[in-house]
Amino acid sequence: MLKTFPKGGVHPPENKISADKAIVELPLPKKVFIPISQHIGAPAKIIVKRGDIVKVGQIIASAGGYVSANIHSSVSGKVAKLDKIFDTSGYRKDVVVIDVNGDEWLESIDKTTTLIKDISVDSEEILKKITECGIVGLGGATFPTHVKLKVPPKKIATTLIINGVECEPYLTSDHRLMMEKSEELMVGTQILMKALAVDIAYIGIENNKLDAIQKLSELATQYKGIEVVPLKVKYPQGGEKQLIKAIINREVPSGGLPIDVGAVVHNVGTTVAVYEAVQKNKPLFERIVTVTGKSVKEPQNLLVRIGIPVIQLIEAAGGLPEDTGKVISGGPMMGKALNSLDVPMAKGTSGILIMPEDESKRKDDKPCIRCTKCVSVCPMGLEPFLLMTLGENQLWERNEDERIMDCIECGSCVFVCPSDRALLDYIRLGKNKVGQLIRERKVN
Amino acid sequence: MSDIVLYTILTVTAVGVTAATILYFAAQKFKVYEDPRIDQVEEALPAANCGGCGYPGCRNFAEVCVNTDDLDSLFCPVGGNETMASVASILGKAVTEQAPKVAVIRCNGQPQFRARTTEYNGAINCTIEHMNGAGDTACQYGCLGGGECVDACNFDAIHMNAETLLPEVIDDLCTACGACVEACPRDIIELRTKAKKDRKIFVSCVSQDKGITTKKACDVGCISCSKCFKVCPYDAITMGNNIAFIDADKCRLCRKCVVVCPTSSILEIGFPPRRVKEEKVVAKEKPDNVDNKEKNA
Numbered sequence: 001m002l003k004t005f006p007k008g009g010v011h012p013p014e015n016k017i018s019a020d021k022a023i024v025e026l027p028l029p030k031k032v033f034i035p036i037s038q039h040i041g042a043p044a045k046i047i048v049k050r051g052d053i054v055k056v057g058q059i060i061a062s063a064g065g066y067v068s069a070n071i072h073s074s075v076s077g078k079v080a081k082l083d084k085i086f087d088t089s090g091y092r093k094d095v096v097v098i099d100v101n102g103d104e105w106l107e108s109i110d111k112t113t114t115l116i117k118d119i120s121v122d123s124e125e126i127l128k129k130i131t132e133c134g135i136v137g138l139g140g141a142t143f144p145t146h147v148k149l150k151v152p153p154k155k156i157a158t159t160l161i162i163n164g165v166e167c168e169p170y171l172t173s174d175h176r177l178m179m180e181k182s183e184e185l186m187v188g189t190q191i192l193m194k195a196l197a198v199d200i201a202y203i204g205i206e207n208n209k210l211d212a213i214q215k216l217s218e219l220a221t222q223y224k225g226i227e228v229v230p231l232k233v234k235y236p237q238g239g240e241k242q243l244i245k246a247i248i249n250r251e252v253p254s255g256g257l258p259i260d261v262g263a264v265v266h267n268v269g270t271t272v273a274v275y276e277a278v279q280k281n282k283p284l285f286e287r288i289v290t291v292t293g294k295s296v297k298e299p300q301n302l303l304v305r306i307g308i309p310v311i312q313l314i315e316a317a318g319g320l321p322e323d324t325g326k327v328i329s330g331g332p333m334m335g336k337a338l339n340s341l342d343v344p345m346a347k348g349t350s351g352i353l354i355m356p357e358d359e360s361k362r363k364d365d366k367p368c369i370r371c372t373k374c375v376s377v378c379p380m381g382l383e384p385f386l387l388m389t390l391g392e393n394q395l396w397e398r399n400e401d402e403r404i405m406d407c408i409e410c411g412s413c414v415f416v417c418p419s420d421r422a423l424l425d426y427i428r429l430g431k432n433k434v435g436q437l438i439r440e441r442k443v444n
Numbered sequence: 445m446s447d448i449v450l451y452t453i454l455t456v457t458a459v460g461v462t463a464a465t466i467l468y469f470a471a472q473k474f475k476v477y478e479d480p481r482i483d484q485v486e487e488a489l490p491a492a493n494c495g496g497c498g499y500p501g502c503r504n505f506a507e508v509c510v511n512t513d514d515l516d517s518l519f520c521p522v523g524g525n526e527t528m529a530s531v532a533s534i535l536g537k538a539v540t541e542q543a544p545k546v547a548v549i550r551c552n553g554q555p556q557f558r559a560r561t562t563e564y565n566g567a568i569n570c571t572i573e574h575m576n577g578a579g580d581t582a583c584q585y586g587c588l589g590g591g592e593c594v595d596a597c598n599f600d601a602i603h604m605n606a607e608t609l610l611p612e613v614i615d616d617l618c619t620a621c622g623a624c625v626e627a628c629p630r631d632i633i634e635l636r637t638k639a640k641k642d643r644k645i646f647v648s649c650v651s652q653d654k655g656i657t658t659k660k661a662c663d664v665g666c667i668s669c670s671k672c673f674k675v676c677p678y679d680a681i682t683m684g685n686n687i688a689f690i691d692a693d694k695c696r697l698c699r700k701c702v703v704v705c706p707t708s709s710i711l712e713i714g715f716p717p718r719r720v721k722e723e724k725v726v727a728k729e730k731p732d733n734v735d736n737k738e739k740n741a
Contacts, residue, residue, distance in 0.1 A: 064564075084653070084654075085656070086578070089577065090576055090577015090578050090584075091577060091578055091584050092584055092653065093655070336576075336577075337565075339561065339562045339577055339578055340561070340562075360565075361565060362565050362566070365567075403480070422566060422567035422572075425566050425567040425569070425572045426567060426569075426573070428575060429569065429571055429572050429575065432571070432575060
């Protein structure tokens with residue numbers, strides 16, 4: 001019997017169209033727009049000015065707080081201007097516009113592809129390098145990795161979990177990464193194990209990626225303490241709390257963090273980025289993005305520099321199909337529709353999904369029929385229909401009592417709702433308001 | 445037979461007297477003194493329970509009024525100066541008059557001025573739409589048209605205009621309680637001091653984008669060109685955050701700024717039509733302003 005999390009979950013059609021497409025590097029553009037807020041937490045502070053010459057990997061904005069990350073130039077060239085353009089959040093945010101000139105990397109970066117297995121640095125040095133290289137969680141939440149690696153006092157990390165689940169339909173970037181950078185992933189895992197001082201690491205992979213499971217299982221025999229765990233296919237298994245429950249059968253307490261049960265979870269993309277940062281001194285300025293959709297001519301897995309407008313990625317995949325209804329950054333379940341195609345690629349962009357017109361519209365919402373489908377699929381054991389009703393009536397305190405802050409916004413409730421109710425919209429609203437209440441309480 | 449009736453009456457009376465005695469002493473023991481003036485003040489208040497004064501309801505406001513020494517920091521926007529004067533006379537305290545206020549919508553992004561660039565497909569709720577991004581136009585500061593201010597108003601003073609897709613305030617009904625100001629996630633609604641004859645001049649734009657970005661998104665947005673700032677003889681206009689702001693307390697309603705504004709983002713409401721010579725200028729440069737005047741007349 002394959003492992004999985006016990007409570008709730010759904011089975012959306014997988015549609016992993018681009019699963020067997022090898023990673024292709026996207027040619028350099030003429031201009032890049034690098035957002036300075038690509039992570040959760042405080043935006044970075046710009047340290048370059050107009051007219052500065054920058055090289056690939058050079059730091060252009062430094063972390064603006066404890067929960068923040070450095071931003072590096074993804075190209076070499078001249079800083080054209082500091083501007084504000086739409087980013088994936090749907091708002092105009094500060095970007096650094098750089099005119100590309102050649103492709104000159106910083107000398108300290110090792111551009112070769114040779115594998116360096118020996119980890120010569122100690123855990124403090126590892127943490128320092130990860131902080132400098134601006135590594136953030138590449139699974140989508142973009143939480144700064146160095147913060148996650150600092151274990152709070154009185155807590156002990158016992159297990160490292162590497163998240164190779166990729167439970168979102170359509171997306172295949174993590175799958176391709178596991179296939180093509182398997183060795184780097186293993187060394188990256190060992191670096192993270194050393195940084196956290198843990199002996200056991202599990203790599204969780206869903207059973208729809210059999211080739212990756214086989215390849216990594218074979219490799220894992222050469223590395224001490226790493227085990228590959230095949231998992232039953234079920235959404236949202238890639239959620240941190242669900243993955244911990246599935247692999248080591250521990251439940252993160254309500255309002256707690258994975259470290260409360262001794263676990264630390266990192267995405268495979270993050271792990272490879274950690275390898276490159278520690279062993280090759282390479283900052284995070286490029287990532288793998290899946291460009292896909294049912295009517296896309298050539299679905300692709302692209303290696304893309306940060307800051308390239310989304311439209312160029314779509315052109316590389318055969319252009320925008322005629323029946324396009326909307327373009328989503330991320331997967332179909334948790335991704336966000338873009339309001340402009342000039343939005344630049346950021347560290348958290350795991351996929352660009354192009355939905356055809358007939359699938360992109362919501363249906364009219366109808367009254368709740370109390371079928372409780374949303375309750376039975378909620379992986380966190382919440383009652384989405386109730387949370388929505390309370391949100392509509394602005395009863396924020398009751399929303400808090402009903403544990404609205406435990407919602408991971410996976411969208412399973414909306415997926416199954418036969419009345420097409422905007423459950424998640426109102427739950428997000430409730431989370432926002434309850435968050436404000438909690439912050440106000442802390443201040444007073 | 446008569447014995448039973450007698451005993452029953454005696455027993456019930458005895459129980460009644462005992463209970464009454466206990467209740468009497470209990471009431472004496474647990475008596476809570478409440479200032480009778482609180483009831484009087486509450487009587488004088490409008491009983492709207494809107495929260496415009498900053499307290500949860502009229503009763504709470506009355507308590508605060510009785511317990512405070514300085515009434516000047518308290519104000520009931522619904523009742524206005526009259527109510528505050530009667531409250532002051534009940535309590536024997538002094539109160540200074542405050543200028544009445546009215547809510548204004550600082551966005552004029554009607555569909556013909558502000559093109560729809562995307563389609564919003566989520567729940568119809570301003571805050572949710574605001575959380576999801578800029579909305580269905582390229583302006584990330586303007587009105588989303590979800591009508592949360594309409595729902596928030598206890599006095600039926602705001603309505604959505606089906607043509608402009610913007611909310612409209614009925615000045616006579618507006619009590620300036622501030623419920624709509626709080627409800628609006630984009631901070632478009634402002635409480636402004638009322639001028640004579642309900643005349644208003646204000647910048648109907650809150651866009652903090654640079655001029656060029658604002659202009660691309662909306663034809664009637666403030667591009668912060670500072671023309672009004674330069675022409676104002678009373679120093680009522682301040683520039684900041686790429687936006688002009690007219691201070692209602694300093695503005696003398698001379699309308700010079702309205703004429704110079706290149707994007708017609710300064711609205712004049714409640715004025716009689718301009719004289720023939722001026723009207724030409726107005727008709728040429730500000731057709732939409734004339735529209736607005738007629739609408740609000």
